[in-house]
Amino acid sequence: MSLSDSLYQEVLLDHYQNPRHHGKMEHSDLHQEGVNPLCGDEVELFLKLNGDIISEISFVGKGCSISQASASMLTDCLYGKTISEAKLLIQEFKGMLLEDKVPNFPEEYEDLESMEAVKKIPARIKCATLAWNTLEKAIGK
Amino acid sequence: MSFDLEKIRRDFPILSTQMNGKPLVFLDSAASSQKPKSVIDTIRKYYEAENANIHRGVYYLSQKATEKYEMARIRTSRFIGAACAKVVIFTRNTTESINLVAQSWGRTNIHEGDEIVLTELEHHSNLVPWQMLAQEKQAVLKFIPLNQDSTLDLSNLDEIITERVKLVALAQMSNVTGTIHDLSAIIRRAREVGAKVLIDGAQGICHLPTNVQKEDFDFYAFSAHKMLGPTGVGILYAKEEILDTMPPWMGGGDMISKVWKDKSTYADLPARLEAGTPNISGVIGFGAALEYLESVGMQEIRNHELELLQYALDRLEDFGGLELYGTNDLNKRGGVISFNFPGVHPHDVGSILDEEGIAIRVGHHCAQPFMDFKGIAGTCRASFYLYNTKEDVDSLLVGLKKVKEIFGRVLKR
Numbered sequence: 001m002s003l004s005d006s007l008y009q010e011v012l013l014d015h016y017q018n019p020r021h022h023g024k025m026e027h028s029d030l031h032q033e034g035v036n037p038l039c040g041d042e043v044e045l046f047l048k049l050n051g052d053i054i055s056e057i058s059f060v061g062k063g064c065s066i067s068q069a070s071a072s073m074l075t076d077c078l079y080g081k082t083i084s085e086a087k088l089l090i091q092e093f094k095g096m097l098l099e100d101k102v103p104n105f106p107e108e109y110e111d112l113e114s115m116e117a118v119k120k121i122p123a124r125i126k127c128a129t130l131a132w133n134t135l136e137k138a139i140g141k
Numbered sequence: 142m143s144f145d146l147e148k149i150r151r152d153f154p155i156l157s158t159q160m161n162g163k164p165l166v167f168l169d170s171a172a173s174s175q176k177p178k179s180v181i182d183t184i185r186k187y188y189e190a191e192n193a194n195i196h197r198g199v200y201y202l203s204q205k206a207t208e209k210y211e212m213a214r215i216r217t218s219r220f221i222g223a224a225c226a227k228v229v230i231f232t233r234n235t236t237e238s239i240n241l242v243a244q245s246w247g248r249t250n251i252h253e254g255d256e257i258v259l260t261e262l263e264h265h266s267n268l269v270p271w272q273m274l275a276q277e278k279q280a281v282l283k284f285i286p287l288n289q290d291s292t293l294d295l296s297n298l299d300e301i302i303t304e305r306v307k308l309v310a311l312a313q314m315s316n317v318t319g320t321i322h323d324l325s326a327i328i329r330r331a332r333e334v335g336a337k338v339l340i341d342g343a344q345g346i347c348h349l350p351t352n353v354q355k356e357d358f359d360f361y362a363f364s365a366h367k368m369l370g371p372t373g374v375g376i377l378y379a380k381e382e383i384l385d386t387m388p389p390w391m392g393g394g395d396m397i398s399k400v401w402k403d404k405s406t407y408a409d410l411p412a413r414l415e416a417g418t419p420n421i422s423g424v425i426g427f428g429a430a431l432e433y434l435e436s437v438g439m440q441e442i443r444n445h446e447l448e449l450l451q452y453a454l455d456r457l458e459d460f461g462g463l464e465l466y467g468t469n470d471l472n473k474r475g476g477v478i479s480f481n482f483p484g485v486h487p488h489d490v491g492s493i494l495d496e497e498g499i500a501i502r503v504g505h506h507c508a509q510p511f512m513d514f515k516g517i518a519g520t521c522r523a524s525f526y527l528y529n530t531k532e533d534v535d536s537l538l539v540g541l542k543k544v545k546e547i548f549g550r551v552l553k554r
Contacts, residue, residue: 003161004493008547039488039504040518062518064488121492 007117008065015069015111020076021058028056034134036126041067043131045075045138052082059131066115066124071131073111083139090132097125144441149528152177152433156528163498166536171316171344171477171524172502173366176430180369183429187422195421196395196412210421213428214411220431221361222352223378227410230377230384231419235343236266238362238377239310241414242339243270245390246360246383250337251307253279258302258309258336260285260293261514264316265507267341271310285311285327287514290468291318298330306336310360313345317506317520318467319450319477321349328357337383343367347526348446348475350439353378365423370430374423377414384410391416442527446476449525453478453534460538466520476525479506482541485548487519493547494540501537 025031025046034043041063048056057079059071078086093112095101097119105112118128150156153175158165167175187209193202195210211226218226232238247270251257257271261284275282283301286294302309309331314321324340331338339360345351346361347368353361358378365374379387389396389407393416398406407413434442450471457463457480464481468474482490487503494501504519505512512519523537 002496004496004543004547007492008489010550013548013550040509040512041488064486066489121495123495124488124492127488 003117003120007121009114009117011111011114012065012069015072015076016065019059019068019072021079022060022072023058024060025056025058030138032134032138034130034137036063036067036130039063039127041127041130043067043071043134045071045131045134047138049083052084054078054081054083054086061131063130064124064127066118066127067130070115070128073115074131074135077109077112078135086135086139090136093132094129097128144437144445146445146528146530149437150530152179153528154178154181160498160500161496166497166499166533168523168525168529168533168537169500169502170347170526170529171367171522173372174347174369174526175528176369176371177433179433180371180426180429184371184422184426187425192422194418206421206425209425209428210419213424213431216428216431217376218378220435221346221378222354224354224381228378228381228384230379230411230414231424232375232377232415233373233420234366234375235341235362235364236270236375238375239267239339239341240270241377241390242360242362242379243274245387245414246337246379247271247274247308248277249386249388251275251278251280254305255280256283256303256306257281258283258285258306258311260311260322261287262291262293262315262317262320262508262511263310263312264341264343265509266343267310267312267339268510271308280307281305284510287511291315291320291466291511292468292470292473293320293322293327295323295326298326302327302330302334302336304334306331306334308337308339310339310341312341312343313351314348314475314477315467315508315511316344316477317479317508317511317522319344319475319479319524320467321345321473321475323473324356332357344475344477348439349443359383365427365430368430369433370427371420371423373420374427381410384414387414389413389416393417437527445527446525446529447471449529449531449534450474450476450478452531453523453525453537456534456538460541463541466515476529477522478524479520479522481517481520482544482548485544487521489548490521490541490544493544494537497536497540497543499536499540 028046029049030047043061046058057075096103193206195207215226217229288294337359340358342363346363361378366372396416466479491503502522
């Protein structure tokens, strides 16, 4: 399987074409915009919290398939999870792409594994991590 | 010398290398051109046998380096048709050349309420320095609008370039669409109102025979690295009577005449505008690049690019379904093709082509106002230079077919 075949798998292209939790949210508790100025990819995250639990999450954005699919996967994985679970997942995801760590995602997060191919294309790592950096900023506030 | 494409290709070592196991197809010369062996060898020779700082040393090496550096200045002035060498100022790049004009000439001559005219197709380097100056001086930026085919809409030129305009600054050729602007009409109007004209020649000088005096440019800015030379060398040409009035914009070594503890007097041109040790090897290497371009001939390069452009446009039209930007009038266009694959982001196209060894540029190309005008996030851009072939175009089409296959899986649904 060639590099672009392993990257542009069905699962990534499906998230790109049919993004989950897509749209702006009124009265969100957390709102954060993220941008990669050099390529112009944009992601905007909205979160509603119930105590420590992410009770609602959504995103809007524009950019390449990797940046937008990654945001879609992020919202899908974190819907209904806690902030501390989110922090762990950010660590796991960024570790996979930036530190070459073997990811150990729980089964319900398996879509994220399709992103591992991105690390073979260094120019695109910033696309894959945009939503995750944006979330990090949002919950760090 | 006749245009010998095979010989030219042999002169560029990188063109025979492989990318991802495939022969390199380099279609991004608008970002930075490849370098011929003669330029690489000249730089190597300088460091191996001629290295010394210039303008100061009384010993042989310094004299030799100075002589070569100043020879490159003379060659540059002849290449662009300037009256003499001292009107050629070396900077780091086109961006620095434009900033030099903004900081030195602009801060002296632009005042509150004055107007600066740009176009909607400018590179950020010929936009942001003027935004900064306009903010500082409370001056006004105005824009010549575009026609749908990316040529300039000059129908209201007299209303846009009024008596309040002090400067008209625009590119000779667009880095996004390859549009070659009709400068003569704009310069004529600028003269009527007494405005100065700055031409961003970053894309123009490498592709088009250019004569700054015949074309009556006040300022002309460009870079060595897009014309076979090394990175880190920019050029600013300006008419001597304008340069004479421009105050220094950076202080330091080389730009002074006499220095006391509390004040200094400044050197004559060109040293007054070149503070500090310059990119000596780069300027000397640039001299070799100009020699190479002259040996091939700028008109021959233009003719070759037009042939490639026509061939590529025809094939991309035949491919079907692509959105192409820019005029079809080849008299108004250089060897740059911007396009989009509907439903596929340019970055995804770029990554898939990269795997096939094909280098194109994707994104907004530092021209975001144009992307806003078109309502797009970016484009895929293939750009040609003297060493490109019709086979390169064919490879691009094969790569695009692969993009279609990969994204077709979801686009069909």
